[in-house]
Every structure is written in structure tokens, then in C-alpha cells.
Amino acid sequence: MSYSTYIKLNKKSNIKNLTHLIRMLGYKKIKGSYKIRNCIGSYFRFEDHDFKSSTGVELYIFRYKLYISVSTCSRISRSYWDLDHQNKTIKLIRDFFGGNLETDYRKNRFLNPENVAPKLISSACYLAHWNFMNNMKRLEFYLSQRGLDAKYSDMAKSPHFTRINPLILSNNMTVPYVISI
Numbered sequence: 320m321s322y323s324t325y326i327k328l329n330k331k332s333n334i335k336n337l338t339h340l341i342r343m344l345g346y347k348k349i350k351g352s353y354k355i356r357n358c359i360g361s362y363f364r365f366e367d368h369d370f371k372s373s374t375g376v377e378l379y380i381f382r383y384k385l386y387i388s389v390s391t392c393s394r395i396s397r398s399y400w401d402l403d404h405q406n407k408t409i410k411l412i413r414d415f416f417g418g419n420l421e422t423d424y425r426k427n428r429f430l431n432p433e434n435v436a437p438k439l440i441s442s443a444c445y446l447a448h449w450n451f452m453n454n455m456k457r458l459e460f461y462l463s464q465r466g467l468d469a470k471y472s473d474m475a476k477s478p479h480f481t482r483i484n485p486l487i488l489s490n491n492m493t494v495p496y497v498i499s500i
Contacts, residue, residue, distance in 0.1 A: 324405070325390050326390075328388060334382070341360075360379065362377070373398040461493070
């Protein structure tokens, strides 16, 4: 689930000015992993300092024969600041270029944040815990998929084979990963 917006810009809109405004708002151009019809630009904004973003905001520019449109999207697990920046983006684009705004909450309606902005220390703790749990799940998946059979556990009994035992090597590689998390 996500919060999506769609702005159909006025006919006088200029793509060069639009992309300039988008870059000023902190979006970075990305190469789309899939081809979207009529899409001429894919952008993403993720604030990686100050612990303000959790999922970021996606932005796409579309060119049709008669008009230009902009679409933004943020995921349901977004942070307060992701939603705030998405609303700021669509408000500025509409103020500068005009046009019709449609959101998941009807025409010309913004999704307002439900609560007040959390303290940055609270966001930092949440993101640290979230990253830690994701990395632990990644490690758990690695350990379950590494494909080492029980036959290697017999090798551990011999002191000569402990240096090349894949089971021991694999486990030793996970220790720095856990510490670095």
C-alpha cells in the first residue's frame, strides 16, 4: 500500500524547468529497472542524513502528446518527513506549473501527517533497529541457504582440516558481519 499522487500539468509547462525544480528539491535521477510507457524521467529522494527517511519518495515524469504529467509515490512504511516532502513536492510543482492534482484522497487533497513530527533521536533508534532486524534476517537466510551438509561437521574433528572446513569458514565470515551491523 502506498500514497500516490498524479499531477496533469498545464500545456505551457517546460520539461527543462520541471527537472530543474525536481533536482532543487533533492531528487536524484535513477535508471528505471523496468520500462514504463511514456516515462521520460525517474527520480528518487532519500534523505540519508539526520535519520529522516525510511523508504524515500519516488517521482516519475511522463510526456504525452498534449500534456506533461508528474507522478509521485511513497510506501506505507514511510516516515513523517517522507510524506511531508512528498506533499511539499507536489504543492511546489502545482504552484509553479499549474494543473490538476489527483491523490489517493480525492482531487486537490493532500494526505496530512497523522501525528506531530517525531524527535530525531526517536527516528534514529527506529531506523537502527529496523536495519539491524533486516540484516539479521539476511544473515539467517544466508545460513539456511549456504548448502553445507552435515558431512563437513565430521571434518571438524580433525585438526588438519579445520583451516579449510567450509562450515567453519562460513561461520567465521558471519562474525564480522554481525559485529558491523
